[in-house]
Amino acid sequence: MKKFLVLLQLFASALLLLIGPSSGQLLQARSEASKTLPFVRTSSKSGDIRNDPSLPWRLPQNIKPSRYEVDLIPILDEDVEGLGVRWTVPGSVKIHLAAHDQPTNRIILHVNDIQLMTSETTLNKLDDNSIVKILGMTLNQTTNFLTLELEKDLEINVPYVLRFIFVSQLREEFHGMYRSSYIDPETNATKWIAITQMEALHARELFPCFDEPSFKAVFSTKIGRKDDQIALTNGPSIGNESIPHFPGWTWETFGDTVPMSTYLFAAVISEYGYSEAPSTILPDTVVRTYAPKHHIQRQGGVYPSEKAALILKDFETRFGQKYPLAKMDLASVTDFTFGAMENFGLNIYQQQLLLLFSDETTENERGRLTQILAHELAHQWFGNLVSPGWWTYIWLNEGISTFVQFVGLEAVVPEFKSWDLFIDLTLQRALAYDAIQATSHPLKIPEERWAQQDAMSWFDVIAYQKGGSIARMMEGFLTPPVFLQGLKTYQENKYLQDAVQDDLFEALDVHATGKLPANTNVSQVMSGWTLQSGFPLLQVSVNDANKIDVTQTKYKEPNSPDIWVVPVSVASKDNPEFGAEPEYWLTGKALTLNEAADKWVILNAGLTGYYRVLYNDALERLILEQLQQDHDVIHSHSRSQLLDDYFNFVWDGKNKYR
Template sequence: MVRIHFSAMCVGCTFLGMASLATIVGLWTVQLLPSTGTPAEPWNEHRLPDTLVPDYYNITLWPRLQPNIHGLFVFTGNSSLVFKCLRETDLILIHANKLNLTSTDGYVAKLFALGISVAPSIQKTWMQETTQYLVIQLKGKLKAGELYELYTEFVGELADDLAGFYRSEYEENGEKKIVATSQMHPTHARKTFPCFDEPAMRAVFYITLIHDRGTVALSNGMEIADTVLDGQPVTVTTFEPTKNMSSYLLALVVSDYTNVTSANDTLIRIWARKKAIEDGHGDYALNITGPILKFFENYYSVPYPLSKSDQIALPDFYFGAMENWGLVTYRETNLLYDPVISSNANKERTATIIAHELAHMWFGNLVTLKWWNEVWLNEGFASYVSYLGADFAEPSWNVKDLIILKDVHRAFAVDALASSHPLSSKEEDIIKPEQITEQFDTVSYSKGASVLRMLSDFLTEPVFVQGLNTYLTTFAYQNTVGEDLWNHLQTVSFCQYFLPLSVKEIMDRWVLQMGFPVVIINTTTGQVSQMHFLLDPETTLERLSPFNYEWIVPINWMKAEVEQPRFWLTEKTAFHSDMKATGNEWVLVNLNITGYYRVNYDTENWERLLNQLTENHEVIPVINRAQIVDDAFNLARAKIIPVTLALKTTKYLSKERDYMPWQSALNNLDYFYLMFTQTEVYEFLQNYTRKQVTPLFEHFKTITEDWSHVPTGHTDQYNQVNAIRFACSTGVDECQNLTTSWYRQWMDQTNHNPIHPNLRSTVYCSAIASGGGDEWDFGWLMFKNAIGIEADKLMSALACAKDTKLLERYLGYTLDASMIRKQDASSVIVYIASNPDGQTLAWDFVRRNWVYMFTEYGVGSFNFASLISGITKTFSTESELEQLLQFKSDNSEIGFGSGTAALEQAIEKTKANIKWVAENQREITDWLMAESA
């Protein structure tokens, strides 16, 4: 039976008055005790004991969308938690953070017994701040097998910190609007109500929201009743109970939004600001959500388990999106699509992010990993299948191949560092909130997606999805560990497909040790071998591997133009006679990059591949053309092959028209730009890149009939952007004149922007870089008047200015939320750092303001990992290394939060960059001089 405590609606007025007496933080009505106890005391442990498990919560919350007399936004609420006692105990530990717990009769909490026993009375309560617990010490013991109810009332701040129950602000028609919204993931539900805030502590949530009349309340379940509260100008909305789920999936929103709706098998609603919906910006999301949901129903062979699918676009949101079950939250730019101002890249991002979040409805929500040490399986899986869902919604894009550039190559870059980490960690090593947050990184998302794609390939997709189905149906509404998935895949693949070892034994090599191999092919002898690939092979590995850095490697390959049967490399070295090549035969390994590894060849085979690229590059699959370039550049950085061999892979590009090889080459040449912008090499690099990209620029000028339309192909549109961006940045006069004239036309006719949405980011940046104060001020004015995607494009382009005074002014804006939203501040700093004229300014700014940013803004506002990696990516001198080490030392006490691992990686990368520049600068200069002549 559900107990509904509507008494809190009256008590809420008392709460609001109390909250106005002081700031929320520190208004505890419970005793605060310092953390001086021994680790043996349960309240000093970061993991909940195994004594209690939740059954259901009955929660009522009332967010105030207007500030009180002290300028504070607050919410009030009460919670009835019904839990079961598994083992006899006299202690209740429940997560609570930044909540003021109180009650009308002076008790912080009330405990009731729902069985035959009598609830013990409460002896004392206190908040254990370091572990974020409300500690309730009982005079007697809870009985094993019995159900109890814990009732609490509380006040919290509806802060703008993007965590827990928080507020987001925006302007519409000149009026300031407030949205009360939530981000519980990963450890912020405890900031909203007292709860067992661990993923394995699944429960049913009965939610009631009290909100101003004229606003709309949303939660995971469908609204089932709206009533008016006597004597108050508010509406009370109750929702259908959620499925049994983890606390981090709870979602709450109060706003004056509206929606577009589609009702077939499942009710689908896209929510956003009224004007965005009126202007049709939610239509694309609505059109593809149904097909993507249907695709995943068929893919998993499990029906969508909820009655509705709400998706909502928020002005302020820390992550790109969050898979709350039944109410998915997004940054506005990731959900809304405006065909007038959105590019094809924006459209693709909307499709893939919707697919990513909807994939979680089953993998992550229906079945949830037991603990955050295996978060990679959740996020890596959704990242992988997001390409499948988006491909189903937009089959003409061929989006599945783009996983190579967006995830495989991205993962390689991080996983080749000695400071990388395994996909799975030990459970006891990931216990604190900041450690949990650090797990959501490139390794978890992109490497996770890459190795799962490899797994699907060598099992074959039909077997892979069959295993997923038995896994999801067996563990529905339960928690698992990664090994459970391997076991189900093994069951369906056993006796059907030959594997050298079990699925678990193969995958453990990829999951439990960091890094990846480079597979070395000798086409003279047929020898095939592997070794751990490190960008800096001289670095000291502090992390031991349980498998001595050996992998079980699936080898997909072709000889000349003929695909060959797969074989497995199960040891350091093996011989495969078919790998021998003679004459003009070339061998190409890792066909279509289905394996998560790099490939090196003997010199003769490299030359044969380069000759083939020169003579007829289209004989080699387009994905592998991109990989040849990427492998070669990274092998050269690791001092495995000469740097000139890597540069030779770009010589054929003057004939290349496909996007993936060009993007791969430009990504790798970008490293040269980062290292050599302040050196004599820069001019020669510019000359060479200009020579290679000019034919591409001319190609797109021709097929677009002098830029009068865009190419029809999805990736061709991407490559048109590449052609313009690099032609302009390397000094092609025709390109610079083109972008400047387009931008000037816009300045002259403010209400009409003649620049195609695909080209706006590039054109804005080029024009602002070549312009002055007038161009920057116009861009800033347009930015302040823009929302969503257009605002993002202008925000990045404003960092392209060459005037340091403009850049300094822009940096200052990042600490003023009225100028730059908190969620965007770290991005703006990184954009400025990516500009050679702004790099030093940005680094000095971060060092000067680190304490302020870290303490005042916190994890919900600044992405410290991306900030540190973005600021330091150009570091390549001893002076910069000294500054970085000093920065680490100066701030060791305050710390680096989610940026801790990024700082260690930055130090490692800088050391590697210093050595690489010293060893390669002369050779690179000579080669570029010769080739750009």
């Protein structure tokens, strides 16, 4: 520990030389700040708040950052005298911020498990560099709130620069900045890499920051690396220079990002090689796949680079917004908690979900790999350009991107029959999960149920598969051109900002004329689907007038008062068109369809509705007769859903095998 402190101080001196502050001002700030907290280890591991669900998790909204200048030197497996000890990340961050709305003498931001040099924490006015004294710092270990008490109020709308010097960990666990390794097959040597995973709440483990998705800011990053390593982060590399006094070490400087959320920050330091997509596909964006050199030599990065460029090009045209960064890197790693992560400009993938080897990757694997590519690239628009206002709206990221991944898949690899896959992988999976009361929850997560310690537990089948199914249902009842226009308006209205679900619904409303039940808007139609858990069961029967009656109850909870505004598209023997646009809307408990009851009818004909349908015996028999005579008359999607519904009804005891 002692050695560590000495090295830390050496590093701080070295870094101060590099970033060049005025020493007089620094000393003054240091003497004040050090009275309260000479040195602090900001671990929150001891915190346990499971018994206190009422804690507020949100930062005050009155101070917003606009820019982070982040300098990092990840030290991998060997100590570097004067820079740092192995498995640490010495660094500094300058946060440009301003107070809005009301004057305040307090700054609150996030930090977790980082060694802060509190004596080097400074706050200066940007224009004249004048000092604002920091009287004290306190850390709430439960919320990770670091509160800085200032000697005077910040002036409204005036930019200040808050600077921290710190040492964070190059962690063993797969979050924050962490280490991973692989064996170089030529030399048998272990190659270490530093890599990141910040979503949802881990950027605060690498540098102090306003770690909420709506606090967007430009990132300007510098990474210190060994000369034989390569460094990647969100922005493009724009230059490098030797680190004075440290031979063999280089500062690499990266260009500014667009304003983005902290959870999208990423960096990779490695000895990887890369494959680059042909520049003819997307001339303004360099698309590369990075992986260990032996995988690149086997051409493992060729397919993902080319397909990523094609998908980006398709999405740019489709959503009417250019991909805003000069490059898109796809980096592979073997140690990764998730399948992939959509960090702006630097997507990170589990290796087997990114690289394609013609002599070993199966067609099934190629389909899955392309889907994941399309999903992460969809996020560059849905999540990165337009970010969720808070984590309770995570379906706007994951649900919309799950839907859009199938759009991308269809565009670049139509042979995989994207929408056939969607039914099995997304719709039916969501219906199964959402029917289990114990695990289901509303798509829009109730605020009071969200808590920091289980933030990742909400990245579930509801957010992804139900969210994707709900997006497809909206496309179904609005029609694809109207839904696309609405998504474009949403992108345009909220470009580089954050959004809540009503922002999406309002954008769709602009184009939804004639597509909704009378006197309703998209928000009203969608409230049941997003604010209630579960989904409806439509029961279909024949009434005394020989017409078809439809009633709705909550699936598996018939006594629930919940109802939904249900789009009902119908195909029948007389009109065997399996379109998604609804002929009827079920807005209350029951509805009579103007359809003959003596011939087969299929509800949810385009299979974009998110519900199950149970026919009475007579109607079921008519469908079975048609299936036996000529099953192709009934669309394969409806046949698939009949099977899925009826197997579930059998399991629920609603129906018997015939």
